[in-house]
Amino acid sequence: MAEVASPALSQAPMLQLHQLNAWYGESHVLHGIDLRVMKGEIVTLLGRNGAGKTTTLKSIIGVMSKRSGSVKVQGIETIDLPSRKIAKLGLGYVPEERGIYASLSVEENLMLPPRVKDGGLTVSEIFTLFPNIKERLSSQGTKLSGGEQQMLAMGRVLRTGADLLLLDEPTEGLAPIIVDQIGLALKELKKRGFTVLLVEQNFKFATQIADRHYVVEQGKVVDQATNDDVLRDESKMLKYLGV
């Protein structure tokens, strides 16, 4: 399979996976994932349920019981590093379930994660990106809508200094107006030089924001395409997704 040209081939990739394998206990789930993401790119992992997209993100942050192969973050090999050291390279993971602490207020949730790197967004920059968070600052985590939880989960990670964001289905279950807000925030973050790898089932959303796409099937990357190619002919990609 030929590599799709990236906009900035001269730089070291922000993230590069080579022959990444991962296991849940005895269960071998990833079978040699190869992909790379350049600084400032928004790249998606597309594929059917159970293909291994979430597991790929979990393997990048080093929380699987076993993984092998190569995971380089800005050229640094992380395959033998513990997850807390990997996070310090600037990784910010937002899981599908968003991980908002129900017993804490929005403000407490926002301030909770430790900084991983210099240059995190200030609280006021986070409010500009996600005004809803400011309005709900003293609310309890449990009182938030799904969209507010997603924005808080993203804002929280941006405060830590993470500049490589790993987002698992950020738009899942959200109203179209909130999906649009998340899309605008991601475009703004891209302008500021953030790099994003996201798992996305919402094909329309994915093609509105992404530069490139990888298709995952049975724990492997089986195809890739630039967003321009996908927009020219959606049929191949939709076939992979069974749409």
Ligand SMILES: Nc1ncnc2c1ncn2[C@@H]1O[C@H](COP(=O)(O)OP(=O)(O)OP(=O)(O)O)[C@@H](O)[C@H]1O
């Ligand atoms: N905690 C776990 N223990 C054992 N197997 C798991 C676990 N989590 C996921 N799996 C299995 O690993 C495979 C890949 O799952 P993964 O969650 O990465 O898929 P996905 O592409 O993200 O799809 P989905 O959108 O359904 O989450 C599936 O066969 C799934 O059943």
